[in-house]
Structure formats: C-alpha cells, structure tokens
Amino acid sequence: MLMQSARPLGELENPCEFVARHIGIEATDEKLMLDVIGESSRRALIDSIVPRSIARKNAMNIPAATTEAAALAELKAMAAKNQLFKSFIGQGYHGTHTPGVILRNILENPAWYTAYTPYQAEISQGRMEALVNFQTMVCDLTGMPIANASMLDEATAAAEAMTLAKRSVKSKSNIFVVAGDCHPQTIEVVQTRAKPLGIEIRLANSGPEWDELLKGDYFGVLAQYPCTSGRIDDLRADADKVHAKQAALVVAADLLALTLLVPPGEFGADIVVGTTQRFGMPMGAGGPHAAYMACKDELKRSLPGRLVGVSVDSHGNPAYRLALQTREQHIRREKATSNICTAQVLPAVIASMYAVYHGPQGLKRIAQRVASYTAILARGLEQLGHKPRQDSAFDTLSLHTGDQTESFAARARSMRANLRVYYREYILISLDETTTRDDIELVWKVFMGEGGALPSFDAFEKGIEPMIPTQLRRTSAFLTHPVFNTHHSETGMLRYIRALSDKDLALDRSMIPLGSCTMKLNATSEMIPITWPEFANIHPFAPRDQQQGYAELDEQLRAWLCQATGYAGISLQPNAGSQGEYAGLLAIKAFHESKGQGHRNVCLIPSSAHGTNPASAQMVGMQVVVTACDDNGNVDLADLQAKCEQHSDKLACVMITYPSTHGVFEMQVKELCALVHKHGGRVYVDGANMNALVGVAAPGEFGGDVSHLNLHKTFCIPHGGGGPGVGPVCVVEDLVPFLPGHEAGGITGRAVGAISAAPLGNAAVLPISWMYCRMMGPEGLTQATEVAILSANYISARLKDHYPTLYASANGHVAHECILDLRPMKEASGVSAEDVAKRLIDYGFHAPTLSFPVAGTLMVEPTESETLDELDRFIGAMIAIREEIRRIERGEWPQDDNPLKHAPHTAASLIKGEWPHAYSREVGAAVLGEKRHAKYWPPVGRVDNVYGDRNLFCACVPMSAYE
Missing domain, CATH: 3.40.640.10 (Type I PLP-dependent aspartate aminotransferase-like (Major domain))
Known part of the structure; x- marks a missing residue:
C-alpha cells in the first residue's frame, strides 16, 4: 500500500478553521448560488451592489484569525487579570448561586439563548410562560397588580418610571424628587434622562430636608427600599403626602428583601422598579440582568417595555402573546413614550426559574439567612466598637469611620475583600446569598484592633432577630400559584425547563430568517467564557x-x-x-x-x-x-x-x-x-x-x-x-x-x-x-458580510417567480435582506402576509419580519451562517405555500377554509375527531420531503390578538383554565 507523501506542516495548521464553521456556504455552494443570481464571482456580486464611492480602501486592522482553542486560551489569560475578591459592595449588585439545573439548561442552552423576541406567539409559548412567571413573581413580591416582562437595568427602569409618572399624574409640576439615599448609578441615569426633557431633579437626604421637599411642588418622588446605605424607611406616611400633591410615588425595591418586608403595593406605591439580579444571575461586572417595573392597574396601558398577556387560540385554549404596547415605539414613532424595544428576556427567565425552583419558602429562607447574618455582623461590629449607624437593616450596614475610612477599606483589600466607601467618611457592608460564617469573621477582622478578640459567631447565633422593624415585616402571602410550589426537585425542574423549550422554535432547530434582526450562529466557543x-x-x-x-x-x-x-x-x-x-x-x-x-x-x-x-x-x-x-x-x-x-x-x-x-x-x-x-x-x-x-x-x-x-x-x-x-x-x-x-x-x-x-x-x-x-479575523469578517449578501440575493432570485422582491437596485440585486411583496395575491386569494407567516410555522420555520417596513410584506434575512440546504429548505417551504395559494386562486379551496387560514396546525387538531376542512390532514401537517423526523409541532393554534387586548390578563393562568 502506497503512503501519501507528507504534507507541509503549515498546511495542517488552519488558523481560519472557525471561519468555515461560522459561514454555512461552501465554495461549491457559492458557484451554484452565483449561477442562479447571474454573477460570475462573489467579488463581482459585491462590486455590483455596494456603491464604489463608499467601498473600503484599507483593510481592517484587526488581528488575523486564530483557532477556537487558541482564542479561548488568549481570553482565559486575559480573564486571569481580573481579581476575584469577596464582594461586600452591594449597591444593587450581589453574589448569588445560580442553581446548576438552571445554569446548564437555560443560561448555557441554545434552545433558550438563540431564540428571538416572541413576536410570533405560536412558536414562543415556552419562553412566554417563563415570562408570565416572571411577571407574576414581580407582582406578588411587590404587591402590585401588573408588571412588565423586564427592563434593561434598575437605573433605566427608574428613569422610565419617572417619565411614566410625568405623563400619568394630574400634577403639572416639572420637578421630580429623588432620595439622596438611592443607588448613585440610579440617580445619575435619572439625571441624564431628565435633562433633555426639561425635568428638574431635586435630591434630598432623609430627615428634615426630605420632609421639606415633600411639602413642595413635584410630579413624582423616587425612594429606595431598603436604602443604598441599608436603612429601611417607613414610606407609608410619605405615600400619603405624595398623593396629596397629585403626584406619583416610585419605589426602587429589593425583591429578595420583599420576601420579609411589607411590599410597596401595600403602602401606596404607584410604580415599583428594581433588579432581579440576585435571583440567580451572576454580577458579571454589571450585566446583563433583568430589571423589573410594576405599577398600579390604571397605568397599565402606559407601561413601557414588553408585557406578556394571556389570550386564547383558535381551539379555545389558553395561549400567551405579547400584549398592548408591545411595539409602541414602532407605531407611535415620534409620539412614543419610550424607545425600549429590547428587554432582558434570558436573565428574566433565569430569575423566574430561580423563584420556581426555590418556591416561596425557599426564597424566604434565603432572605432570612441574609437578614440574620446581617444582624450577627452588626452585633459583632458593635462589640468591636463600631456600632452601625442604623437600627434597621436587611442586608447592608453603614459605619461612620471618619478619617479611618480608607485604611479600613485598604485593610479589607489586603484580605481580598471589597467594602464600599460611601461619601469618604462611611463604609457600607452588604451581605448576600453567598455569605458564609468565614466571611462574617473576615469582616470582623478588618475592624478588630491590635490584640483584640474576635467575636464569637456561635454566641450571637441563638435567638438572633433580623433588624427589620416589626411594623415593616411582611404578613401577606406570595408566590401561591402552583408553578412556584411544584418543581422543587431537580428532576421536576429539569423536565419543566425541557417542556417549555420544546414548545419553542429557536436557532437550534431551524433558520430564523428575520429581516433587520440578523439571527446568525452564536458559536459555542463564543459562549463558553x-x-x-x-x-x-x-x-x-x-x-x-x-x-x-x-x-x-x-x-x-x-x-x-x-x-x-x-x-x-x-x-x-x-x-x-x-x-x-x-x-x-x-x-x-x-x-x-x-x-x-x-x-x-x-x-x-x-x-x-x-x-x-x-x-x-x-x-x-x-x-x-x-x-x-x-x-x-x-x-x-x-x-x-x-x-x-x-x-x-x-x-x-x-x-x-x-x-x-x-x-x-x-x-x-x-x-x-x-x-x-x-x-x-x-x-x-x-x-x-x-x-x-x-x-x-x-x-x-x-x-x-x-x-x-x-x-x-x-x-x-x-x-x-x-x-x-x-x-x-x-x-x-x-x-x-x-x-x-x-x-x-x-x-x-x-x-x-x-x-x-x-x-x-x-x-x-x-x-x-x-x-x-478574534476567531474570524479581518478576512473572515469581510467574507461573512459578502456571504450574507450572497445568500439574500440567492433567496430573492429563487423566489422571484413566486414572490417579487419589492425593492432592489437597478440591476435587480439587494443588500443582505430582501422584502417579498405578498400584497398582489391578497385580492385573488384572500391570503395575507400574516397567513403566510403562520403557515411557515407548519413547515418548521420562524416567519420573516412581518409587515415591516411595508405592510403586507415579509422581510427575509438569511445571514451568512445558514447552509445551502437550509436556504433551499426555506425556499422550498415558500414555494409550497405559494402553490397552496394558487389552489385558492383557482377555487380548489375556499378563501375561508384552506391550510393558510387555519395555520398553524397543532398535532391534536390533526388527529382527533372529524376533519371538517376542504383540505386533507396530510396537507395541514405540511411535511416536506424526507425530513419527517424534523417536524415541529406548534403547541397552540393561531392566537387571538384582539381577545388578548380586550381581556388583558398578565399573570400565571389558573389551573382551572386548562380543565
């Protein structure tokens, strides 16, 4: 047997290997696609599309591509330059334990992280159920009747609350009062938001200064609960003062603390905001974390952000959908009250699952432990001669340390711990779910003088009472819905997570051809760090x-x-x-x-x-x-x-x-x-x-x-x-x-x-x-752009005899996406672009962008990551749907009884009872070719949008609804 001659070592090393993994189109595919488009080469195609007057003249000065392993090693060395000290900083960010079942099966699971915004309700039931759990969790803990499906962070949520208050209250004032003991970053973001809107921010510390401001004129007030310095203020009297001024009370509240504290909804808050970070999402140097916003019922139709509501599907079963102002920034444009079109869905899902996994008792146990450790820490500090400034606290203590402040902070850092320096004279110490007895003793050591004796944790532990005032202790129940009281074993939780993800379509199942949204490969090697x-x-x-x-x-x-x-x-x-x-x-x-x-x-x-x-x-x-x-x-x-x-x-x-x-x-x-x-x-x-x-x-x-x-x-x-x-x-x-x-x-x-x-x-x-x-390098990044343009033009060319492309350049080419015009067929068939979008679900696809930027169209963006097989599968589905429309146009199926009008088809609707339709069950199932194993079955039929808005319901569905 003849052995092949050895290849040069350089040919065996391929630093651009990842480029071929990321880009789905191979060289042989490219030639076929160019033939369909009518261009001789990819270079010729790009030159015919991108104006020569703007073409880059110089290559990007980005390091050449490297392998996945090499890039991970390089990034690992960079990560090692971060120092992991024990954090006692607080300020809205806390250590937390992400349950392993949630870490592995949601945060690290492409079924969850590659999904798109749930604009197509029928293929998003799993993540929308998780978001309804999130809304219910927030409503229960805050004591408010309605909450949205997350905001970007606590500070921007507070800024959004300010503008919500401005447009909702009767007060004509332009003044917004902010407690000086709010988190500093929240104050700063609110100030940034207020300035161009002509809103005047007035800061006040607690005590006479605060009381005096509340006597004045304003449209809203923002208070932190508990305060950034740890104190727990009784805001009940303040709520009455604010309402007497026809203004709104906004409370920034810690959700974990609310398992033990009287919720803001019970003392008159109009809007409640905060972060859910400590519900299982790592600090991550600041994000991503899901903020929340809850409000009184009368404000619900002005609530910014996304809201998941409950409606019914075409079979009369409960089904989730985005409700009300979901895309109000698109509809109202310059009259929009917010530009928020991104939530923090993945972190919100993690936070909701954290609550599902622990349940009300588990959350309360975690909070009680934090509060008890805080009380023990306070007792020990007092024994060491450093009595905390406040009598009340949940997780944060404030010490007046004067000119010793920096020396105490430096001493803590020498022990690999970070305390928070506050206004140069104070030190704040915040505890969290991850705090241990050793951590308490470490803090005591920071403040223990030479030759001093370390306090005894055991001596304080028996009979310790949290530093929560009796009148502010929560008595109301929360998280009573079965979903929060069922999935506490890891087996149960694992299956619940899997059941929800099985309902959805994400990139791990199929192409998501959304124009303007660029749903491309999120490589595993990119996610690992x-x-x-x-x-x-x-x-x-x-x-x-x-x-x-x-x-x-x-x-x-x-x-x-x-x-x-x-x-x-x-x-x-x-x-x-x-x-x-x-x-x-x-x-x-x-x-x-x-x-x-x-x-x-x-x-x-x-x-x-x-x-x-x-x-x-x-x-x-x-x-x-x-x-x-x-x-x-x-x-x-x-x-x-x-x-x-x-x-x-x-x-x-x-x-x-x-x-x-x-x-x-x-x-x-x-x-x-x-x-x-x-x-x-x-x-x-x-x-x-x-x-x-x-x-x-x-x-x-x-x-x-x-x-x-x-x-x-x-x-x-x-x-x-x-x-x-x-x-x-x-x-x-x-x-x-x-x-x-x-x-x-x-x-x-x-x-x-x-x-x-x-x-x-x-x-x-x-x-x-x-x-x-790092893995693509300048050539790979450029190739990705060119292949994205190639793929869009291939789809446009393949579909031109079935769905004309609405806009193109003089030579008939498009950029990286194409708008398919479905309007001409509606008069002849009664079929709308929405009908086609729903029918695509039967064929196993997320619909392209529907009716944007032109009503009655679909905007398709394939990206560079899809293979030719997947592009052809999508094209095949679109052609099959066009043939179905032609059958309606020929009168073979009625305009009101055809597979497009009844799409999507659930498995249950196809197998049970008499079949009442003019088309066969097999046609309804829409199984293309030999890929029967890949069939996706939507969990619900077409969702009734009008019913959902007229009967707004945004919390967990009672079990009786499924009976």
Missing part, C-alpha cells in the same frame, strides 16, 4: 485594579469595532440598541450645545426608518421632521434638501439606516451626508444593518458622524428570546468627548452622563463578540 468566574463574579464597582482583564477586553473590542466601522471612538456602555441610539443623539445634542448652538433641535428622519429612531429623538428633546422616500425605497434627496434648507439654522442631525430599511444600498449616501453637513447638521447612521457593511464599507469613512451597533446582531451575542443586547455608540473624532460618562464608575469629565447602571453596560457578554472577532 461568559460563565468563567473571572468574568461572571466581578462586581461592576470593584476597584479598577481588580478589573484589568475587563479593561483589556474593553480596550481591544473597542479598537476592533472602530476598525470595523471607521469611527474614532466607541463606548460599550449602552446595553441595548435603543440605548445606543439615545446615547448617540445625546452626543450630537451636547456637541451643538458646546458650540453655543443649543437651538439646533431638528432631527430629519426618513419615513422608512426603524421606529426607535423617532422615539429616541423625542427622548432627547429633538423635533422630528419626516422626509420622503422615493418609489424605490431610497431617501428622496430632493425632499431632504428642501427640509435641510427649511430648517438650516435649527438642523441638529439626520438619522438614516444603511443599507436602507428597505434592504438596498442607496447610491447617493455620500451626497446625503455632505448635504446635511453643509447645513451644520450631523449624520446618524443606524447600525441595525451593519452585517451588510463590515469589511465592505464603513459609515465613519463615508460620512457618518455617529452610529450605534447591535452586538446582538452583527457581532454574535445571542438574542436570548428578546435580550440581552449590547448597543455600543460609535463617533467621529470631534464627538469623542461627548460619549457617555459614568461618575459612579469613575468615568468623569464627560458632557453626557451615565445612560446605563453599570459603566460597561452588559459587560459579561462582551467576551462573545471578542471571541467572534
């Missing part, structure tokens, strides 16, 4: 020298993103795309003000823009002026020029999406940018479609001044069922001083304040994008 303790267990306000790994990660990722976008500076603080937009517009506003041109407040926005654009402009106090689009979906330059001239002296900026929301590269984008600059405005380029630009064109080079990126789109952070996200804001050189600061996080001297609670936003998921860039 997020649970490393060196990244997961860092407190966001730990000393900087303990966060050197995060500092290096931040610096490198920002540099790479600058290379990808052509911008000079980037902040990773925004924890959602909406927050990135907001930060970018604040930067533009602050720039104009610094030039003495604060009167520039007109923001031009094309009519095709994503709905968050005008909502964000409204939030920074800008006046939105809509500009027209032409018949091809491009910005109408003549109309834009007229608007620029009309508003020249007041022009602040223009907001465009590039490639456009219609999925095309507009040829005159450089001219557009030059026109706006000529009139003194700045150009905001929405980065939602950055997956069509990386390595091909850079907005910072072709005229953009500001962009936000969606790391949960282009740079592979999973959508997590609708969050977490990261929305970095990128700017040109002269706008770098106007990136968001963060006084509490040590980022000082900025014209724009904090926009997120943590200095690095959702820091714990940044390693995902770092790994993606």
